[in-house]
Amino acid sequence: MTVWDRPERPTRPVPLDRERIVAAAITLADEGGLETVSLRKVAARLDAGPMRLYGYISTKQELFDLMVDDVHAEILPDEQPGDWREALRALAHRTRQTALRHEWLADLLGGRPNLGPNGLAVTDAKLAALDGLADIDTIMRAVETVSAYCTGAIRREIANLRAERATGLSKRDWQRASGPHVTRMLATGRFPALTKAVHDGTDVDTETSFAAGLDWILDAVAARLGPPPA
Structure with a gap:
């Protein structure tokens, strides 16, 4: 029981x-x-x-x-968007926002399914967003994939926030402090792909990074779902 x-x-x-x-x-x-x-x-x-x-x-x-x-209960939107991408996107962003308000939630995401009424409602909303667009097994794998991305991204963001508090260093301060070491390591020539990323890549904030990664995951889901019915 x-x-x-x-x-x-x-x-x-x-x-x-x-x-x-x-x-x-x-x-x-x-x-x-x-x-x-x-x-x-x-x-x-x-x-x-x-x-x-x-x-x-x-x-x-x-x-x-x-x-x-x-x-x-904080994750559920007042209204379910009609478009499946918007529905899953809204649930993902609301999950992230809830975890930022309650950082301990990140430690409990990704385990066994939440069988409480609110947890079941969130799962039902995810499945309902894709209802009729594919067979149920494809829908379940799609929901699992989006949820896995959200869990991983949220846990990484919360871990970084905790590290900032533990060390007293912001992300920018940490980058400046570790900069000389990274520069020396890259100068060895052993890490060409990483060197290119450090020198040419764009540093974005966590919200932008989360949104971009989520869109890539949703693109992959769309490809598996196939074209919409005529």
Whole structure:
């Protein structure tokens, strides 16, 4: 039985429910990351005894599942665009924006499917965007491919943000600090393709990079789907 199927306990003596517990856990995670989240700390935030929480949530993994599902509500758009590319593009950008608001989400993306109502709704919206354009197996592989790109790109961006905070160096500062080493390595002639990229490539911001990569993935999906029906 999943956490969503199990009924909640009565709310006495301190008013509690899963919604309040999850909201407190998300606040803790937003403030300090997943490592700051435990049933004991959530209980303290709610001014309740730790054992009280076990009437609502059995394990920390269940708590994480509920947290992920809660923030998935932020990914769903108010209206589903009619064009499949726009629909998948919107969901991808909203996933990135949600992860930037809740950086801990990047650590929990890409694992087993989210079976909560919001997670299922997001998956359904992705599948619905491609409904009727190909057989279901092709549609599922397309959705998996777009999701895999988004997960990888989001995790890389969040990892860079964390590195900036840990080192105190912005991307530009880090590039300046590591510049002499990179220059020496490139001067050896061992890395001609990388040298060309460093000297001739255009440095773009993360949002532009994410959007460009997403468009390439969507182009690949379009090629697999074939021409639209006449």
